[in-house]
Amino acid sequence: EPEVTQTPSHQVTQMGQEVILRCVPISNHLYFYWYRQILGQKVEFLVSFYNNEISEKSEIFDDQFSVERPDGSNFTLKIRSTKLEDSAMYFCASSENSAGGGQPQHFGDGTRLSIL
Amino acid sequence: QQPVQSPQAVILREGEDAVINCSSSKALYSVHWYRQKHGEAPVFLMILLKGGEQKGHEKISASFNEKKQQSSLYLTASQLSYSGTYFCGTESYGGATNKLIFGTGTLLAVQP
Numbered sequence: 001e002p003e004v005t006q007t008p009s010h011q012v013t014q015m016g017q018e019v020i021l022r023c024v025p026i027s028n029h030l031y032f033y034w035y036r037q038i039l040g041q042k043v044e045f046l047v048s049f050y051n052n053e054i055s056e057k058s059e060i061f062d063d064q065f066s067v068e069r070p071d072g073s074n075f076t077l078k079i080r081s082t083k084l085e086d087s088a089m090y091f092c093a094s095s096e097n098s099a100g101g102g103q104p105q106h107f108g109d110g111t112r113l114s115i116l
Numbered sequence: 117q118q119p120v121q122s123p124q125a126v127i128l129r130e131g132e133d134a135v136i137n138c139s140s141s142k143a144l145y146s147v148h149w150y151r152q153k154h155g156e157a158p159v160f161l162m163i164l165l166k167g168g169e170q171k172g173h174e175k176i177s178a179s180f181n182e183k184k185q186q187s188s189l190y191l192t193a194s195q196l197s198y199s200g201t202y203f204c205g206t207e208s209y210g211g212a213t214n215k216l217i218f219g220t221g222t223l224l225a226v227q228p
Contacts, residue, residue: 043218056215091157102146102165107157
């Protein structure tokens with residue numbers, strides 16, 4: 001069964017450093033998402049992406065964050081200058097078609113980001 | 117607007133039933149149910165779109181009320197494998213994309 005893959009599984013970074021999290025969505029999916037989950041808390045929406053541009057972003061997704069689809073398969077989340085509070089599990093998700101909504105989103109296994 | 121989930125946690129013996137609720141102050145476009153085991157990704161269970169809808173597979177089913185403000189997940193004859201945290205993710209009307217806003221989760225522990 002097709003799946004969303006994320007790399008790395010765990011990233012440890014010094015505060016202030018840049019980090020790039022990578023995702024390969026399911027191949028025929030058109031809509032891509034990043035969510036994060038701080039340890040022990042709920043999953044929070046960060047950003048959605050369609051047709052090579054951001055469709056929607058949350059208040060968490062400030063100027064330190066950016067997303068990109070550099071080629072036909074990868075979808076990346078960059079955090080420019082990491083802070084301690086960025087420590088969380090970051091999940092990438094994709095869905096086949098968002099037109100009209102109501103499409104299942106399939107999640108990758110996540111990248112655990114630890115900021116020291 | 118964040119949906120409200122209840123209960124926060126439930127402990128069951130194998131074979132017992134559980135109901136998890138997810139409610140919103142406004143009508144929702146859809147409700148998605150996920151199960152997450154510790155340290156793993158959320159796994160999609162099912163999606164409900166229509167008011168009054170009921171849907172299920174095997175011993176896990178869900179309903180969406182007519183006003184589309186409340187959904188319930190039903191776990192019957194629970195098994196050890198049902199343990200995990202259950203989240204509802206909700207889509208609102210008028211969003212640019214189907215971003216999901218998740219509830220705070222319900223921790224389900226099934227004991228032998």
